[in-house]
Amino acid sequence: MTAPTLEKREAGFADSPYITATFRIRRFNPEVSEHAVWEDFQIEIDPKERVLDALHKIKWDVDGSLTFRRSCAHGICGSDAMRINGKNRLACKTLIKDINPEKPITVEAIKGLTVLKDLVVDMEPFFQAYRDVMPFLITKGNEPTRERLQSAEDRERFDDTTKCILCAACTSSCPVFWNDGQYFGPAAIVNAHRFIFDSRDEAGEQRLEILNDKDGVWRCRTTFNCTDACPRGIEVTKAIQEVKRALITRRF
Amino acid sequence: MSADTTSAVGPVEGAHLYDVDNPAPLIEAPRKRTKKTPRSTRGNFEMAAWLFMRLSGVVLVVLVIGHLLIQLVLDGGVSKIGFAFVAGRWASPFWQTWDLLMLWLAMLHGANGLRTVINDYAERPNTRLWLKGLLYTATVFTILLGTLVIFTFDPNIR
Ligand code: HEM
Ligand code: SF4
Ligand code: FES
Numbered sequence: 572m573t574a575p576t577l578e579k580r581e582a583g584f585a586d587s588p589y590i591t592a593t594f595r596i597r598r599f600n601p602e603v604s605e606h607a608v609w610e611d612f613q614i615e616i617d618p619k620e621r622v623l624d625a626l627h628k629i630k631w632d633v634d635g636s637l638t639f640r641r642s643c644a645h646g647i648c649g650s651d652a653m654r655i656n657g658k659n660r661l662a663c664k665t666l667i668k669d670i671n672p673e674k675p676i677t678v679e680a681i682k683g684l685t686v687l688k689d690l691v692v693d694m695e696p697f698f699q700a701y702r703d704v705m706p707f708l709i710t711k712g713n714e715p716t717r718e719r720l721q722s723a724e725d726r727e728r729f730d731d732t733t734k735c736i737l738c739a740a741c742t743s744s745c746p747v748f749w750n751d752g753q754y755f756g757p758a759a760i761v762n763a764h765r766f767i768f769d770s771r772d773e774a775g776e777q778r779l780e781i782l783n784d785k786d787g788v789w790r791c792r793t794t795f796n797c798t799d800a801c802p803r804g805i806e807v808t809k810a811i812q813e814v815k816r817a818l819i820t821r822r823f
Numbered sequence: 824m825s826a827d828t829t830s831a832v833g834p835v836e837g838a839h840l841y842d843v844d845n846p847a848p849l850i851e852a853p854r855k856r857t858k859k860t861p862r863s864t865r866g867n868f869e870m871a872a873w874l875f876m877r878l879s880g881v882v883l884v885v886l887v888i889g890h891l892l893i894q895l896v897l898d899g900g901v902s903k904i905g906f907a908f909v910a911g912r913w914a915s916p917f918w919q920t921w922d923l924l925m926l927w928l929a930m931l932h933g934a935n936g937l938r939t940v941i942n943d944y945a946e947r948p949n950t951r952l953w954l955k956g957l958l959y960t961a962t963v964f965t966i967l968l969g970t971l972v973i974f975t976f977d978p979n980i981r
Contacts, residue, residue, distance in 0.1 A: 696856040789869035793872035
């Protein structure tokens with residue numbers, strides 16, 4: 572009994588939690604070259620840390636020119652969506668041990684938006700689509716003197732889509748959006764859904780009409796990339812189908 | 824890669840063509856949405872097209888599988904197909920209707936599917952225009968020709 576325990580303990584002392592992991596990062600700097608290139612960084616890191624920690628380590632200790640967005644570092648602000656090992660994720664919610672650090676871990680900017688530098692993309696077209704669905708409460712008549720009450724069931728109806736943090740992981744995982752930025756994209760539809768199915772809102776019809784557009788919900792091909800990508804676990808494809816259904820059934 | 828010494832940039836290793844004041848062009852995303860992106864187009868055409876794909880698909884499952892079975896599998900397979908076989912089938916209004924329906928549904932379904940593909944992949948407005956023009960011309964031609972043949976087929980042609 573004692574021998575194995577001792578052995579394990581010794582091994583534990585000798586072992587460091589650190590491993591050497593390779594991060595293969597897609598670099599682009601228009602002030603140096605018109606081409607984007609892959610650059611490998613080998614760092615010592617605890618695999619229980621996140622990809623964001625690795626990026627910090629590289630930026631702070633190895634190459635200060637590495638450029639990426641992050642703010643909260645805890646999956647709330649939606650700044651650090653990126654394509655990690657070919658899949659859109661938040662760097663701050665992706666543990667290194669979960670994405671096989673034996674092999675080089677690829678990190679690139681999200682697709683379908685113009686890359687400005689390294690992992691930073693121009694989010695303007697994304698937010699333009701968001702603004703175009705009027706993502707705010709619209710009501711008619713006099714303002715009530717008290718808060719606008721809503722039953723628990725009515726609140727439940729659109730609960731899933733209230734969770735969106737506008738990280739663009741879904742929209743930039745959509746093959747239709749990759750090829751044609753005129754498509755509203757899943758995130759805009761999710762945020763329209765949040766108000767269309769809110770019993771207090773009175774502009775649902777208007778938003779449905781906007782999404783009935785040639786670049787609206789009918790461009791969705793049900794690939795489920797968006798649902799797979801969403802770091803908030805929102806059933807994005809389902810929300811899009813609910814908007815389609817509302818459009819088809821509203822007249823009958 | 825041979826930046827000569829007279830260029831504005833020195834002959835540094837790797838020939839730096841770009842710098843802070845003269846950055847490289849960015850690789851723009853295809854057909855970006857902007858403030859000027861046209862607002863809502865009226866009408867329910869896209870909805871109708873979406874519904875049509877699904878409804879025609881359901882009908883096509885029956886029509887196409889039936890068609891393939893009759894033409895390629897049952898009763899000797901392809902070897903039996905000849906003028907007489909076609910003439911025999913089109914003598915019946917049932918098969919005429921079957922083929923007419925299949926022609927229209929498959930053509931409109933396929934054409935609308937290709938319209939989707941063009942919308943997805945053709946980037947420049949002119950490319951889109953020409954590809955769609957070609958598609959619609961081919962579709963109308965094929966549907967009209969097929970319909971004409973089904974209705975005017977003459978089994979006693981010499
Ligand atoms: C056999 C039964 C068929 C069924 C059930 C069916 C069903 C469908 C459906 C539901 C779509 C829409 C996909 C989407 O919006 O994501 C589609 C697309 C399409 N279909 Fe069919 N279809 C059938 C036969 C055909 C035939 C015979 C043709 C060719 C004449 C065809 C050509 C296409 C094309 C080109 C597309 C567009 C592809 C795309 O959207 O990526 N289909 N089909
Ligand atoms: S729906 Fe999910 S993936 Fe899309 S922007 Fe919102 S949080 Fe991000
Ligand atoms: S840094 Fe805020 S979501 Fe990741």
